Amino acid sequence: MGNLGHALLVLLIATAAGTRIVSGAQPADPNDLIWFADIDQPAATLMRGAGVPGGFKTAVVSWNVRTPRGSSIEVRLRAHVDAHWTRWYEMGIWSADGTSGTRHSVAGQRDADGEVETDTLALHAVADKFEVQVASHPGASGAAPQLRALAVATSLAPDNGGSVDPPPRGAIAELPVPERSQRIATSPDAKGGGGDSWCSPTSVSMVMAYWAAATGHPQWDVDVAAVADGVYDPVYDGCGNWPFNVAFASEHGLAGFVRQLPSLADVEMLVARGVPVIASIAVKPGELDGSPYPKTEGHLLVIRGFTAAGDVIVNDPYGEPGAVRRVYARAQFSHVWQAGSNGTVYIIAPPDMIRTLR
Missing domain, CATH: 3.90.70.10 (Cysteine proteinases)
Incomplete structure (x- = not known):
């Protein structure tokens, strides 16, 4: 499997009172392989990631947010490759309210540095760090999204199934997860x-x-x-x-x-x-x-x-x-x-x- 990296997140949070810095969660150990930050802010944010040991070629951003009706967030990411920053790639426009057209990925993002495959940034060369922006778009009522957490998972290269899985640890109690089938009657518009x-x-x-x-x-x-x-x-x-x-x-x-x-x-x-x-x-x-x-x-x-x-x-x-x-x-x-x-x-x-x- 590729390297997933580890780093301390730093957020620059822009508010009406100005911009302040908020630190993300410190990785528990050198093998802690994900960035994750508790935010709880309604404003636009800029997250800066430290360098990724060993580098990365793919990145996926995920987020936890509350978006009041009509509001949305726009998530962008860029990477530092070969001594330059890439463009800002759109990693998704999200809203719980899908009727307003404010929930979608962005197609057609391909250039000399890489491309976005729906939700994944795939770079042509190894990057050593990244930055993430989150833009907040209030709804008609003025209510703004409440961003609670943001995560970036990076990987260096596909595993292609060649890694050796450790021996099993024995039976692990089966969780009572309800069984549901996707093969049900479709929605009216499928x-x-x-x-x-x-x-x-x-x-x-x-x-x-x-x-x-x-x-x-x-x-x-x-x-x-x-x-x-x-x-x-x-x-x-x-x-x-x-x-x-x-x-x-x-x-x-x-x-x-x-x-x-x-x-x-x-x-x-x-x-x-x-x-x-x-x-x-x-x-x-x-x-x-x-x-x-x-x-x-x-x-x-x-x-x-x-x-x-x-x-x-x-x-x-x-x-x-x-x-x-x-x-x-x-x-x-x-x-x-x-x-x-x-x-x-x-x-x-x-x-x-x-x-x-x-």
């Missing part, structure tokens, strides 16, 4: 391809329902069609924009981030703490025995436990109702996860817990 393409919002719906039951917050239990409607990206024309799915959960009071993990051992530690993990995979024919599809260029599912042999217990949303729970062979799953997405996951949990999971 957003993003309808239920057949709703793996990401279905996975988010399952995890939100799990936390709703575990914490006594019924408002976190949102059905699949409502999540799909709330994360739909009309430019991508789909519901699988990674940061948008995390942002949706945050709009409802949960918190989370997108990141990349080097092995299933990291997932085991999270599940052992009671945290289900949404993982992104890609499967070629014959690579994942027992799956409800012969192949997929991109798919998301929920990891909810591990068997004594270390095999992976999942809720696979492509299963028909009643056949969502599956058990996949550890080696096969590790390969389709690492080679398919470089170990990309969504981590979604209550705000007081998320700070301990980065």
Whole structure:
């Protein structure tokens, strides 16, 4: 797997009273591989990242925010490559209110330095640091977005499934994540391809329902069609924009981030703490025995436990109702996860817990 980096975040927060500096969370150790900052500010912000040891070639930004009706945020990122700064790339325009056209990725961003692939900046050369801007756009009422947290996950190079997964730690108690299938009646306008393409919002719906039951917050239990409607990206024309799915959960009071993990051992530690993990995979024919599809260029599912042999217990949303729970062979799953997405996951949990999971 590629290097994910580690650094201290510094935020410049512009307010009516001027600009002040706020420090982000200090990494716990040199292997802490994600930037994550508690913000709780309604204003436009500029986040500066320190250098990334070993450099990076891809970056994904995710955010936790509350956007009152009609308001939105615009997230931009630039990288320092070959002694110069790239342009500011648009990493997403987000609003909980999708009716106003203020929620979408930005297409056509390709130049000599790199390109944005919906939600991921892919650079042609290794960068050594980055900066992130967040612009706040109030709604007609004047209510401004409340940005609570921002995360940047960087990676040096695709793993291509060649890393060796550590030995399993044995059975890990299976989490009671509700089973939901994406193969349901589509919405009237079949957003993003309808239920057949709703793996990401279905996975988010399952995890939100799990936390709703575990914490006594019924408002976190949102059905699949409502999540799909709330994360739909009309430019991508789909519901699988990674940061948008995390942002949706945050709009409802949960918190989370997108990141990349080097092995299933990291997932085991999270599940052992009671945290289900949404993982992104890609499967070629014959690579994942027992799956409800012969192949997929991109798919998301929920990891909810591990068997004594270390095999992976999942809720696979492509299963028909009643056949969502599956058990996949550890080696096969590790390969389709690492080679398919470089170990990309969504981590979604209550705000007081998320700070301990980065």
